[in-house]
Amino acid sequence: MCLIWPFCTIQFCMAQDTTNTIQRVLFGDRWFRFDRYEITGGYIQPAPDAHLIEYQPWKGFDKPQGKESLKRPYLSLLELAPLLDFDFSEKRTTRLETPGEERLLEWCSQYGLLGILLHRVETATFPAETRFPRGLSGNVPVPVAERLERTNSGWRILDVVPFLHPPLPGAYLRRKLGDFEITFESLSESWAHYFPGVSAADLDSYQYPPVFGLEFWRQYAEPLSEFVDAVRMFREAVDALRNLEHQSRLSPEQTQPWLRAERVIHALSEPVSPMLYRTGTGYGLGWACHSLLGTFAMMAMLDLSGARMLECANPKCRGLFVSKAVKAKYCNTTCRSTEQVRKYRSRKDRARQLLGKGFSIAQVAEKLRLDPTAIGNWVTKWHTES
Numbered sequence: 001m002c003l004i005w006p007f008c009t010i011q012f013c014m015a016q017d018t019t020n021t022i023q024r025v026l027f028g029d030r031w032f033r034f035d036r037y038e039i040t041g042g043y044i045q046p047a048p049d050a051h052l053i054e055y056q057p058w059k060g061f062d063k064p065q066g067k068e069s070l071k072r073p074y075l076s077l078l079e080l081a082p083l084l085d086f087d088f089s090e091k092r093t094t095r096l097e098t099p100g101e102e103r104l105l106e107w108c109s110q111y112g113l114l115g116i117l118l119h120r121v122e123t124a125t126f127p128a129e130t131r132f133p134r135g136l137s138g139n140v141p142v143p144v145a146e147r148l149e150r151t152n153s154g155w156r157i158l159d160v161v162p163f164l165h166p167p168l169p170g171a172y173l174r175r176k177l178g179d180f181e182i183t184f185e186s187l188s189e190s191w192a193h194y195f196p197g198v199s200a201a202d203l204d205s206y207q208y209p210p211v212f213g214l215e216f217w218r219q220y221a222e223p224l225s226e227f228v229d230a231v232r233m234f235r236e237a238v239d240a241l242r243n244l245e246h247q248s249r250l251s252p253e254q255t256q257p258w259l260r261a262e263r264v265i266h267a268l269s270e271p272v273s274p275m276l277y278r279t280g281t282g283y284g285l286g287w288a289c290h291s292l293l294g295t296f297a298m299m300a301m302l303d304l305s306g307a308r309m310l311e312c313a314n315p316k317c318r319g320l321f322v323s324k325a326v327k328a329k330y331c332n333t334t335c336r337s338t339e340q341v342r343k344y345r346s347r348k349d350r351a352r353q354l355l356g357k358g359f360s361i362a363q364v365a366e367k368l369r370l371d372p373t374a375i376g377n378w379v380t381k382w383h384t385e386s
C-alpha cells in the first residue's frame, strides 16, 4: 500500500497540433541533443566535453503544399539506413564501416539519440531513497520511490511514499522495439541497459537520474545495434508503404510485406498519445510523442497519408523527399537541373553515335524524339570544332 504524492508531479511533453496548422508548437515540443557523440563499447553516447542543446523537432514541419519538395528530419534518418554496415574486420562488430559511422555520429549531433528506452517504457519505478518528497519538508525524512509514467500529455514523474513495503523497482515496457507486448523487467534487465556507466553491482539499486534532466542525458546512451535495428526497421517499413501506395489491390506477394510494414509503422508510433489542450477559446487536439523515434514515426504517418514520399530521380542523389505534386521527381532544383543536363548530354552523345552509323538527321530526330533543327545545330557545331 502506497501513498502517491499528488503534489509532486513534473510533466514533460512533446506535443504537436495536427488539426489545422502543423507547425503550431504546443507545450514543450522538445528533444535534446549533444553537439558531439562517440561510439564506445558498442554504445552511442555523448563525447565527454559535449554540450547539451534543447531543440524543437516539429519546428518547420509544414504541411506540404503546391509543387514544393520538402525535406524532413526523419528522412535524413531513413537515408542513413543503407550506410549502416557493421565492421566485421578483426571482429570489431561494435563499430560501423566508414562512412556510415561518421554519418551516424554527425546525424546524432544534429538530432540526438532516438530515445529507444523512453519509446519502450510505459511506467518505471526506481529504488526508494530516504528523503522528503519533492516540494515538502518535515522533521523526519521517509523512504520515497520515484515513479515515471507515460501520460497523454507527456512524461510525469511522481514521488511514491510506501506505508509498509517500497514498490518493486523495475519497468513495464515493450519487450523489444517494434513490439506490442508489454512485460515487467527489473532495472538491471532493462533500464540499466541504457546506462553503461553504472557498475554491475549497482544496476538494481542505482538512483537513475530523472528523465529529461541534464544528468539523464549525460548518462543515457543507446546500444549501437538497437539504433541500427531501429533505423533499418523504420526504413524498410516506409519503403514498403510508399512503394505500395498506389496499388488499388495487393497481390498475394505484396500482402505480406504490406502487413509487416503496417505493423512496424504502427508499433513505432504506438507510444504517441492524443492530448486535449486548452486553446483559450476552446479545446484543441495535440499529440504527445514521448521519444524522437515516436515523433519521427508520427511525421512519416502524416506525410504518407497527406502527401507522397519519393526518392529523388537524380541517380547521384537518391535522397528522399515529400511532395504533393503528382509529377514530382526531384528533391530540389539543383537535382532537377543536374539530371536535365545529364539527359541532354546523353541524348546528344547518342545522336552523334547514330549519325556516325549513317542515320539521317530526320531518322535520329524521330528515334530520340528530338527537334531536327537542334540536331542540325549540333552537327554544324561539331564540324566547326573539328
Ligand SMILES: [Zn+2]
Pocket: 312, 313, 314, 317, 318, 319, 330, 331, 332, 335
Ligand atoms: Zn536529389
